[in-house]
Amino acid sequence: MLKYLLVVLARDATSFCHYEAGGRRRGGADMIPLDRLEAAVLFALKNNLKVNFLYPGRRLGRAYDKLVESVDHVKIVPFAARSGHPGAILVVESSEIPGAADLAGLRGENFILRLRRADLPLLAAALKRLLPRAKRINVVLADVAGCGEAEYAEYRRQLEKILPEVLKLAARPDPPELNVLTDRLALGRMNNCEAGLAHLTVGPNGRLYLCPAFYYADPHESLGEIRGEIGIGNRRLLELKCAPICRICDAYQCKRCVFLNRALTLELNTPSAEQCRLAHVEREASRLYLGRLRESGSGEGLADIPEIAYQDPFDVAVEKKMSIADFKKL
Amino acid sequence: MSSVKNDPVKIETDRSWEASRSKNVTFVVTEDCQLRCRYCYMVGKNKAGRLKFDVARRAIDYLLGARDLVTEPSVVWDFIGGEPFLEVELIDRICDYFKVRAYELDHPWFERYRFSFSTNGLLYNDARVQRYIAKNSSHLSVQITVDGTRAKHDLQRVYPDGRGSYDDVARNIPRWLEQFPKSSTKVTVSSDDIPRIKESVLHLWGLGIKEVNINVVFEDVWKPGDDERFEAQLMALADETIDRRLYETRSCSFFSKTIGAPYVDNNNWCGAGRMLAVDHRGNFYPCVRFLGFSLQKRPALTIGNCLDGLDRNRLRPFLTLDMVSQSPEECLDCGVATGCAWCQGANYDFADTRTIFQRSVAICRMHKARVRANNYFWNRLGRKLGRDLRAEPRGGEGAGPC
Numbered sequence: 001m002l003k004y005l006l007v008v009l010a011r012d013a014t015s016f017c018h019y020e021a022g023g024r025r026r027g028g029a030d031m032i033p034l035d036r037l038e039a040a041v042l043f044a045l046k047n048n049l050k051v052n053f054l055y056p057g058r059r060l061g062r063a064y065d066k067l068v069e070s071v072d073h074v075k076i077v078p079f080a081a082r083s084g085h086p087g088a089i090l091v092v093e094s095s096e097i098p099g100a101a102d103l104a105g106l107r108g109e110n111f112i113l114r115l116r117r118a119d120l121p122l123l124a125a126a127l128k129r130l131l132p133r134a135k136r137i138n139v140v141l142a143d144v145a146g147c148g149e150a151e152y153a154e155y156r157r158q159l160e161k162i163l164p165e166v167l168k169l170a171a172r173p174d175p176p177e178l179n180v181l182t183d184r185l186a187l188g189r190m191n192n193c194e195a196g197l198a199h200l201t202v203g204p205n206g207r208l209y210l211c212p213a214f215y216y217a218d219p220h221e222s223l224g225e226i227r228g229e230i231g232i233g234n235r236r237l238l239e240l241k242c243a244p245i246c247r248i249c250d251a252y253q254c255k256r257c258v259f260l261n262r263a264l265t266l267e268l269n270t271p272s273a274e275q276c277r278l279a280h281v282e283r284e285a286s287r288l289y290l291g292r293l294r295e296s297g298s299g300e301g302l303a304d305i306p307e308i309a310y311q312d313p314f315d316v317a318v319e320k321k322m323s324i325a326d327f328k329k330l
Numbered sequence: 331m332s333s334v335k336n337d338p339v340k341i342e343t344d345r346s347w348e349a350s351r352s353k354n355v356t357f358v359v360t361e362d363c364q365l366r367c368r369y370c371y372m373v374g375k376n377k378a379g380r381l382k383f384d385v386a387r388r389a390i391d392y393l394l395g396a397r398d399l400v401t402e403p404s405v406v407w408d409f410i411g412g413e414p415f416l417e418v419e420l421i422d423r424i425c426d427y428f429k430v431r432a433y434e435l436d437h438p439w440f441e442r443y444r445f446s447f448s449t450n451g452l453l454y455n456d457a458r459v460q461r462y463i464a465k466n467s468s469h470l471s472v473q474i475t476v477d478g479t480r481a482k483h484d485l486q487r488v489y490p491d492g493r494g495s496y497d498d499v500a501r502n503i504p505r506w507l508e509q510f511p512k513s514s515t516k517v518t519v520s521s522d523d524i525p526r527i528k529e530s531v532l533h534l535w536g537l538g539i540k541e542v543n544i545n546v547v548f549e550d551v552w553k554p555g556d557d558e559r560f561e562a563q564l565m566a567l568a569d570e571t572i573d574r575r576l577y578e579t580r581s582c583s584f585f586s587k588t589i590g591a592p593y594v595d596n597n598n599w600c601g602a603g604r605m606l607a608v609d610h611r612g613n614f615y616p617c618v619r620f621l622g623f624s625l626q627k628r629p630a631l632t633i634g635n636c637l638d639g640l641d642r643n644r645l646r647p648f649l650t651l652d653m654v655s656q657s658p659e660e661c662l663d664c665g666v667a668t669g670c671a672w673c674q675g676a677n678y679d680f681a682d683t684r685t686i687f688q689r690s691v692a693i694c695r696m697h698k699a700r701v702r703a704n705n706y707f708w709n710r711l712g713r714k715l716g717r718d719l720r721a722e723p724r725g726g727e728g729a730g731p732c
Contacts, residue, residue, distance in 0.1 A: 233683040242687065244650040266631065267685060269655070270647040317650045321596040324662060327654040 004050040006201040007040050008032070008212050009064065013054040013204070014078040014091045016112050017140055018260055019213035024056075034063055036206025039226045041071045050074065052199075054212065055088075057081040076112070094119035094142075097126045108135040108174070114142045120154045124161035127178065131162075131169055136177040144260055147274040152281055152311075159285035167292050183253040184286035185293075185302050190246070192256035196238045202226060210238075213259035234268075241330035243269040245276070248322065249313040250306075253286070254279035276312040339711070339719060341577040341585050343514070343541055352442070353402035355393060356410055356607040357386060359420060361623050363412040365450055365495055368486045369520045369547055371676070374623030375412060385612040386424045388636040393606075394437050399640055404442035410618060415453040421445075422462050447472045448516065450487070452495065454502035463509060474499065474506055476515050476539070478530020482523055500537075507538045514541035519560075521551050527563040532570060535580045543583045548676040550692035557699040564703030572711050587708065587720045589669025590701035593662065596652045602674040602686075603633070603648020612636040616648050619675020628679050647686060648674075656689040670697040 011030035015021040024030055032040075044051045051073040057080055068075075075088035079098055082090050092098060094115040111130050115123060123139070130137055141147075141155075159181060166182065169175050177183065183191065195201075195211035200223070202208060203215035207222035208230060214221060223230055236242050238258060246256055246269075256271065264272035286305060293299030310316055361372070361379030393400050407428065409421050425445055432440035445466055451474035453459050463470060476499055477483040484494025507513060515534060519527060527544075534542050546552075546560075564584055571577050571585075602616040614634040615621055622630035633648070634640040654662060656677070661667060672689050681688035712719045 234681070234685055234688055237683075237685060237687055242655045244652055244655050245646070264643045265646050266644060267647040267687065269687060270650065272643040272646070274643075314646055314650065321652045322654065324593055324596050324654055327596065328662070 002047060002049060002198065002200065004052060004199045005040060005044050006052045006054060006199055006212060007037065008054045008201060008204050008215065009037070009060060010056040011204045012056045013212075014056065014076060015114065015142075015212070016054065016076050016089070016091050017114075017211070017213065017255075018142060018144055018257055019216050020142070021212075022216055030204060031060065031064075032202070032204045033206055034067070036202070036226075037064065037067050039206070040202040041067055043226045044071050052076055055081065055085070079111075092126075092130065094122060094126060097122070097129060100129070103129065103133050106133045109133055110135055111137045113137055113139045115139055117141070117143050117147065117151055120151060120158060123155070123158035124165075127162045128165050131165055131176050131178070134176040135174070136179070138179045140255075141278060144274045144278065145264055145272070147278065152277050155278065155281050156285065159281065160288065163285070163289055163292060166289065167296060170293065170296075170298065179253060180282040181286055181289050184251070184283055184305060185290055185299075187252035188303060190240055190249075190252050190254075190256065192240070192246075192254065193258070194238075195258050196232055196235065200230065211259055213257075217259070217263070237267070237269045241327065243271075244322070245271055245313050245317045247330065248317055249276075249279075251276075251279040251283040251313075253282055273312055273314065276314060280311045280313075338578050339715075340540075340579055341571065341581050341707075342587065343543060343581045343583045351402060352404040352406050352444075353393075353400055354406045354408060354601065354605040355389075356408040356605065356618050357381060357389075357421075357424065358411065358607060358609050358618060358621060359409055359414050359417040360412040361610070362416060363450070364416075364452055364489065365413070365487055366490050368488065369518055371549075371619065371624050372412070373626055376623070379412075379610045379623065380417065381420065381608075381610040383420060383423050383427075385610060385636060386420075386608070387427055388612060389608045389614075390424070390428050390431060392636050392639055394431055394435055394439070396639060399642070403438055404444075405439045406444045406446050408446045408448070410448050413450050413452070414447055415449050415456065415459050418453070418456070418458050418462050422465070425466060443469060445470050449474055450495065451475065451499040451502050451506065454506055467509070470510075471513070472506065472510055473514060473516060474503065475517075476500070476503065476534060476537070477517050477523075478526060479533045482526035482530045485522060485526075486518075486520065503537055503539075512541070513539065514543050515539050517542060517544040519544060519546045521553050521556055524556060524559045524563060527560070528567040528570065531567055531582050531584075532576075535576060540579060541581045545583070545671065546693055546696050548671070548673040548690060548693060550680065550690070552692065552696060557695040560696055561699035561703050564700060565706055568703060568707035568710065572707070572714060577711060584700060585704055585707050586669060587722075589704055590666040591668045592665050593653065593667045596654050598651045598653060598656075598674075599672050600674040603645055603651070606633075608636065614640060616645075617675060619673060620678065624675060625679050628681075628684060631678065651686060656687045658689065658691060661689065661691065666698060666701040669701070670694070 009032055011022045012024045013021055051071050053068055053073055053075050055075055055077040057078045075085050076091060077085050077088045079090045079092045082088060089110040089112060091112045091114060094113060111134050113126060113130065127137065166178055200208050201212050201215060203219060205219055208224055208226055209215045209222055223232060240247050258268045260275055261271050262268050290299055290302060290305055359381045361375055362377045363375055414421065449472060454474065477487055480496040483496040487495050489495060517530065531542050605617045607615040607618040607621065609621055612635050613632045615631065616633055618624060620631040633644045674686050677688055677690050678686045680690055708720050
């Protein structure tokens with residue numbers, strides 16, 4: 001069931017996930033047309049949808065602001081453009097980690113840290129700087145394709161390195177959440193992105209997409225115009241039950257990004273080795289964190305994260321097919 | 331007169347060599363063919379797409395070297411086209427190269443390999459082809475496609491000018507059966523062929539081809555009433571087979587003990603992805619149906635190439651594909667589901683979106699018709715022989731030829 005709508009206000013709006021946004025076209029109409037934005041807002045109002053507006057690093061103008069404010073929403077803005085957007089989710093690029101002065105005065109923020117492979121060795125340091133200011137941090141690896149053993153090992157090292165800091169902050173009355181470390185502890189089932197199921201995206205051309213990544217990959221591959229009935233071909237392939245690898249997996253914090261799935265394996269319902277391996281590095285780090293929490297006398301009520309012998313659930317899925325009876329229970 | 335207890339029942343087709351234990355590698359040696367068969371899925375035939383020895387050599391080198399990914403204990407090298415025997419000298423070089431390299435590398439495949447051909451049979455008596463056969467006969471299987479009677483064969487298997495090819499193929503059959511007495515042929519049934527099924531299977535058996543692999547096309551070509559006509563043909567074939575005791579020495583893949591039950595296993599029907607096809611550019615494909623010239627709507631789907639090797643990520647959907655993830659609810663609940671086939675390449679080509687996870691149900695009514703006729707066959711034969719044949723161990727395997 002649709003719960004919210006993402007609206008990409010301009011072609012150069014910030015990316016908040018595994019895709020790269022487009023640049024501004026010189027003299028090009030790269031802002032969402034007002035009538036299309038109005039249609040998106042109306043669609044949200046009529047379908048009880050919250051809207052996430054993706055902002056570029058510039059002002060849009062009064063007419064745009066007025067429409068944005070006419071609906072329940074969240075703003076996602078580049079860190080540098082945070083002024084004038086209190087309560088917005090702030091996107092931080094790992095190549096531009098804010099300095100202490102920039103962070104001064106910030107409290108209880110929601111950050112998205114877009115991490116590049118080249119910056120992996122800086123992850124723990126970046127988190128150490130952001131965590132005290134954060135209510136929540138979502139770490140997103142921007143360039144997943146091509147990750148190998150060196151990257152998995154570095155990612156593991158960095159998560160283990162930040163663990164004491166997260167543990168220290170856990171004693172706070174309002175401990176910050178770190179998606180790749182703390183989410184798995186609170187989850188008893190998959191908590192994926194659910195593009196196409198829980199949310200859709202309106203691109204800056206005013207057309208609908210499964211998520212912003214699909215717009216940037218190919219603007220022509222849209223789901224069509226904003227209207228009452230939205231047809232997604234083979235929609236079932238977005239669902240967990242039709243994903244043979246994911247439905248047997250317990251890396252519940254994984255985004256199960258259908259865009260990366262399709263980009264790397266050509267199928268919406270099949271994750272790449274990179275996605276699975278990274279999610280299992282996070283799962284293992286979460287298991288370690290849970291152990292430390294318990295050692296420190298907290299963590300009561302949290303379910304165990306079992307130790308497993310594999311790093312990629314593909315190895316399990318390929319060995320043993322789910323029974324028909326079990327499939328029907330899903 | 332022998333007791334009924336000893337009546338042999340041969341009707342089910344035998345398992346293939348090293349069934350499911352071997353790596354099946356298909357070299358598409360040419361995209362050209364002398365024929366323009368009307369039902370052929372290779373819709374883009376051309377003279378330009380010819381495999382070069384160097385590309386084949388690289389592919390063999392890669393496959394012999396990639397022991398972590400290619401773990402099967404044996405190999406079947408399939409040569410197809412188009413028409414593979416158009417390139418028999420190239421094939422001979424490829425086979426020699428494989429044998430030498432496998433020996434040099436002390437690769438287990440040196441002891442366990444076969445060369446396999448699906449041919450239209452027109453060049454079977456060509457001296458170069460015969461030289462190749464003589465040289466490799468102990469590791470060779472050759473299947474000539476004869477579609478049945480002249481009328482049925484010439485309805486579909488025609489030259490570019492529309493002439494039928496039956497006579498040109500039929501004259502080569504005696505020599506083929508002399509050299510490969512256990513050979514089978516593969517028959518494809520489309521809508522127009524239905525009235526000729528019975529006579530065609532009997533005709534092929536009469537020619538001395540003891541094993542007839544036959545299947546309906548997977549494309550959505552079926553017209554209203556085709557299923558009833560199909561059922562009637564199979565029942566007539568069943569009667570003839572039983573009355574003339576042909577079941578003792580002949581087999582036809584339409585009749586099988588294992589079809590027509592609800593699903594128990596959640597296995598994929600097709601081996602795409604576990605097999606491998608190589609084209610003239612050195613690209614790897616999950617099977618030949620994923621090459622550009624086999625597809626009508628979708629782009630070619632590669633899973634690597636002979637320089638970079640297999641793309642493990644692109645293999646993941648194929649290796650985890652199961653029946654439940656691609657089938658509509660009606661198939662999961664079908665009471666006669668087993669034996670209902672599909673082709674992953676055709677599914678991909680005709681799916682609503684670009685996916686291998688949407689099973690085509692175009693043959694649903696045809697499968698149900700086959701099941702009814704198959705039940706009739708086994709029940710009639712069982713009564714004749716005085717025993718429940720379907721309770722006995724089966725001879726053949728569920729998945730038929732594709």
